[in-house]
Amino acid sequence: MIITIDGPAGSGKSTAARMLARRLKIAYLDTGATYRAATLAAIQAGADLRDPAALAQLVGRLEIGLHYRGDDLAVTVGPQDVTREIRLPEVSDKSHYLARAPAVRAVLVDLQRRMGLKLAAEYGGVVSEGRDQGSVVFPQADFKFYLDATPEVRARRRCDQLLADGQQADYQEVLQAILLRDGRDRSRSVAPLIKPPGGVEIDTSGMTIAQVTDELARLVQAARP
Numbered sequence: 001m002i003i004t005i006d007g008p009a010g011s012g013k014s015t016a017a018r019m020l021a022r023r024l025k026i027a028y029l030d031t032g033a034t035y036r037a038a039t040l041a042a043i044q045a046g047a048d049l050r051d052p053a054a055l056a057q058l059v060g061r062l063e064i065g066l067h068y069r070g071d072d073l074a075v076t077v078g079p080q081d082v083t084r085e086i087r088l089p090e091v092s093d094k095s096h097y098l099a100r101a102p103a104v105r106a107v108l109v110d111l112q113r114r115m116g117l118k119l120a121a122e123y124g125g126v127v128s129e130g131r132d133q134g135s136v137v138f139p140q141a142d143f144k145f146y147l148d149a150t151p152e153v154r155a156r157r158r159c160d161q162l163l164a165d166g167q168q169a170d171y172q173e174v175l176q177a178i179l180l181r182d183g184r185d186r187s188r189s190v191a192p193l194i195k196p197p198g199g200v201e202i203d204t205s206g207m208t209i210a211q212v213t214d215e216l217a218r219l220v221q222a223a224r225p
Ligand code: DC
Pocket: 009, 031, 032, 033, 035, 036, 095, 096, 099, 129, 130, 131, 132, 133, 185
């Protein structure tokens, strides 16, 4: 069984995807981690982020690994463990250079498909989460979800997360950053963030993550024979 969950940053999709996978006792695939790992490698190699051909060549040579142990995900590039570094703000800020390069996406989409199919075979199913999982990577998925929330709600959630992590958060700054990332994700010419054909859209603005997970699980279980 393949379930895809796409949506913008802060829609709750990562947490919901993880919780849904746990509930259904199947695997979870964080495809954003592959873009982040590739971005970190490009930064570390001093690559010209505005040169898509150079980026594609570099990414084609990388050995990106996602290693799941229960709920924990370790990310490696070759022998290097990059689990923490890929979450740095610099990586978030620069990932759009790789995400908009078609030849980079081709390499990562192929990797995500192989990982997703392997996990699905091993665990009886996978919840694959990203921006283009239902539209490009797994168009034949058994269930496709598209989660969204207003930019204001997403900014508030992000601020709460930062504060809970003991970091500072300025609501207006966070909101502007979310609007910028939305624009980049939705307007790129290759694999833009869209509601996939046949996808079920859920507005999570007024919902808790637990409610979102319940709703996803209900929809999957109701449709299963
Ligand atoms: O979901 P995230 O913040 O970890 O994503 C990191 C970057 O990768 C962000 O620029 C969006 C991009 N991305 C993508 O283009 N397609 C995906 N399937 C997943 C992430």
